[in-house]
Ligand SMILES: [Zn+2]
């Protein structure tokens with residue numbers, strides 16, 4: 147199996163882009179643990195590890211990571227866009243607490259099945275979908 151780094155390097159090479167130390171650090175941070183992050187959070191995580199990468203560089207790198215198929219937009223919440231690494235991570239949906247921001251991932255075969263049925267009924271070929279529940283977590287109810 148290809149690692150995310152192989153895929154990213156190949157993606158960049160094919161487009162004549164460089165695999166810079168900054169891009170490397172961002173990739174490693176994003177794949178270091180599975181988390182839902184926005185640009186600010188990623189910026190702070192990198193900074194706390196002594197990796198001083200500008201927000202502008204992160205803003206420019208995220209679309210590249212998305213386009214290379216390694217990262218996806220997970221959700222939009224309070225005017226912020228949250229991303230997550232999806233390569234190597236099993237498909238899932240999200241529940242978001244609008245009070246504390248907690249995110250719960252869930253996976254239910256029935257959701258997949260319903261989407262499959264609905265798209266089939268419309269002769270539609272789905273490439274991605276979002277099934278998101280917003281509300282209050284146990285602690286915030
Ligand atoms: Zn909550």
Ligand SMILES: [Zn+2]
Pocket residue numbers: 182220230238239240251
């Ligand atoms: Zn997720």
